[in-house]
Amino acid sequence: MQAEPAQPAFAAIRQFITRLHFYVGLFVGPFLLVAAITGTLYVLTPQIENLLYRDQLVARTSGPERLLSEQIAAARTSIGEAPRLFAVRPATAPGLTTRVMFTQPDLGESETRTVFVDPASLAVQGELITYGTSGILPFRITLDYLHRNLLLGDIGRHYSELAASWLWFSILGGLLLWYWQRSVARPKTAKVSSWQRSRRLHTLIGLWTALGLLFLSATGLTWSRWAGGNIDTFRNEVGWITPAITTALNPETAAPVLGEHAAHGMGGAVDTAPPVSEQDMIARFDGVVASARAAGIDSPMIEIRPPRTVGQAFRVSEYDRSWPTQVDTIAVDPSDYKVTSRADFETFPIVAKLIRWGIDAHMGVLFGVANQALMAALGIALTAMIVYGYRMWWLRRPAPGISARTLIRSFSYLPPVAKITALAVALVFGIALPVMGASLLVFLLIDFFRAALAEMMAAEQRNMPPGMR
Secondary structure: OOOOOOOOHHHHHHHHHHHHHHHHHHHHHHHHHHHHHHHHHHHHOHHHHHHHOHHHHEOOOOOOOOOHHHHHHHHHHHHOOOOEEEEEEOOOOOOEOEEEEEEOOOOOOOEEEEEEEOOOOOOEEEEEEEEOOOOEOHHHHHHHHHHHHOOOOOOOHHHHHHHHHHHHHHHHHHHHHHHHHOOOOOOOOOOOOHHHHHHHHHHHHHHHHHHHHHHHHHHHHHHOOHHHHHHHHHHHHHOOOOOOOOOEOOHHHOOOOOOOOHHHOOOOOOOOOOEOOHHHHHHHHHHHHHHHHHOOOOOOOEEEEOOOEOOEOEEEEEOEOOOOOEOOEEEEOOOOOOEEEEEOHHHOOHHHHHHHHHHHHHHOOOOOHHHHHHHHHHHHHHHHHHHHHHHHHHHOOOOOOOOOOOHHHHHHOOOHHHHHHHHHHHHHHHHHOHHHHHHHHHHHHHHHHHHHHHHHHHHHHHHOOHHHO
């Protein structure tokens, strides 16, 4: 390759950031686009889902509610003996059904087979697969899986982690480029090209939505496989953990689970204690709920999980994640209905509260319809910004193989201090955000082949007879 003249330090740094920003947009853009579209659809569809499953969600009769134990028994009769009773969510308001949730081996992680029972008549109004703490139904489960893993399971989760890992960098890089170029004036008489219009819209959208998109990136990483695991480890190390209860009635065997997502899985350690009688546990649900209400669990949205083995307590938790948040959890001894453990949201460390609120805002549930609208607006804005970015590239795309503007070459222009800083930052974030680090290596590999191809084509042109160039 021909030697290049030295560049001023500032110009070299700006060129390097520009090239990396371009690479992120070009290669990560499709993943960000899918995440933006599926996330927007997810936050806009709770009302649609309520209409789709109205027959299961709305009770067909009115009148006094029967005992919760009777509702559970009706669900058990309907579903048969094979599935295991996992949890119960009583009707949250008059006219709605009770959810009786069961697990079985062929269900996915955090999925339950849910029977919907009319609290007044005990009639079973249907059965659906539900998912997670949010209790979403099949329509939104599909959207959630599309957003999370493209319906590809654990392998697909890398796509959303890739998008979340680079979104924050793309936004900060774009802000830097805007700041550096903001003083460049264009003559008023100059005609505005299509490329300039696209760039202006791309920039304006980025400026207006920067904080919101940084928020989506940070909260999205908490759900990711590799970066999320590192975040949980860091939180445990510094004490930023979410308090949790223990359902073990013997304090010496207590093993509380930490983290926002711990309750999502249906697995866990192998139980060595003898199983409890389901019939006996069902009969105790009404007393457990009464005890929980007396203990301050006052949200209409509660979930009761029975113990699986002797020596365990019932778990009663609130799941109202709107504002004000009600997510208190207690453990109730089934023998005497005494509260044996509790974790109240008002006592959570501020970091745990912020994480809880951040996750709920990301899902569009913290502030109701206003939250939905804001998240949808961010998703639509991100989609438009990516489309304008690709249009800019298409309008000025280089001919194949002849461009010498590569990331490696831009890096070579950096002053020594900037090179060392860039390598150190890449190493730190490559470890903390492994998918980001792996994708950066892919960028460099593509960059190397682009540079080699450009050099080969340039050499061929130099060796051609003058009349054929």
